[in-house]
Amino acid sequence: MQDENLSLFDRQATVPFEDKILTVKDLTRMAKEILEQRFPSVIVEGEISNFKRHMPSGHLYFTLKDDEAQVRVVMWRSDAVRLKFSISDGMKVLVRGRVSLYESRGDFQLYAVNITPAGQGALQLAFEQLKRKLEEEGLFSDEHKKHIPLFPKRIGVVTSLEGAAVRDIASIIERRFPAVEVVIYPVKVQGEGAAEEIACAIDDFNSRPNVDVLIVGRGGGSLEDLWAFNEEIVARSIFNSEIPVISAVGHQVDFTIADFVADVRAATPSAAAELVVPDRTEVLDGLRTLVGKMSTSVGRTTDQLALQLDKLKHHYALRQPISLVEQRLQFVDDLFRRIQTSAEHYIESQDQKMKSIYSHLNALSPSGILRRGYAFVESAGKVVTSARKVEVGQRASIHLHDGILDTQITGKHEQKQ
């Protein structure tokens, strides 16, 4: 390849031009053609100087230099908008592009298609740059952090409907504290346009603020996959959100810009779900403690009153018929006992209910049900679902979890429905 190009170069270079008188335009045109054919794509390492972004065109102009030489570089706006990081003087970069010649000035130039920082990745640098910028603006500072409600009623979730994150969040909230509504706003979480969708979803939630807290995130991935959460537009939306935001991006180790701006950072979507609602068993324990304290306090009050009444009763000056006072005391005592009993009964029954719900969940599979001592009856190849469907004398088999019992119906006791 190299040799072929060289020979092309040699052949053109040796055309005997000295016989002809060229115009400047001819010369620059021919030089341009040679340069373009010879250097259609090169990567050049150097340091940026004299950097200028031309406005309003948005084209970038700078000089790329090393100790020995320099070359002018142009980057058109259409290529420049794809740069993740911002260019500045003194930066060591790799410029990929083609070589050409700017005829009206006779300048030999490099037309950059892409620029990457030398030494570190473009994304890494972009991350550092945006982080520094937003930090200086105060977007990460504690004074802006909003309080996450203890008991949110509606929880907004900005994430993709694909992937495990959304299911993890829903199932953990359901297990911990199901007395809530989870409102999912599906968005793209990676690739072109993802950042805009995420930002728009956060803004939309804020335009009709009927959720108490927002979870914004996605499952783990590479730096490129998570990139949307490092975009300025997402950071701004999170910062401007009146609704408190929990960021929930990827795996444990990596921080994104979204994590720094969010009111609370959860390491994973699952962690966000754990954080956003309390555990109901703990809350139930707390409720029981409160009820217990109430009972004790009221009990103490009635005991004291009973004591006082008792003293009064024996006071010689108290000649009133004592029975009325006693009746009142009795009434209050009864009332209190009634409430207390009903409360204790209620708590007990709720406890039972919870236990039965849990065991129910554990035994939802048919084999689980059978293992709990239930059985199903089969006769004539069909499952018997009603006493009316079998006749006395008919054979039937009883299916238990570990075997089948052959039986014959010896009697029937139908229940009215």
Add this chain to the structure above:
Amino acid sequence: MSKSSKTKENLGFEESLKRLEEIVDTLEAGNTPLDESIKLYEEGMTLAKSCMMQLNEAKLKLKKIQRAAGGAIEENDLEL
């Protein structure tokens, strides 16, 4: 805070818990007259019951919101 028995049904979970804690504090302070104590106790029990019921009986509701073709924001039930 209103002590009317009509409003407490409508209290959210957090408000209910807060009110319940208030009641416990008042009762534990020990200088509430008996009839007031009984009233507070009843209110507290109602709150505790409704909180427990919410915790034990509620089912998670899943919704999805998105922008419709016209740009309006729509909310629908969602199953995962």
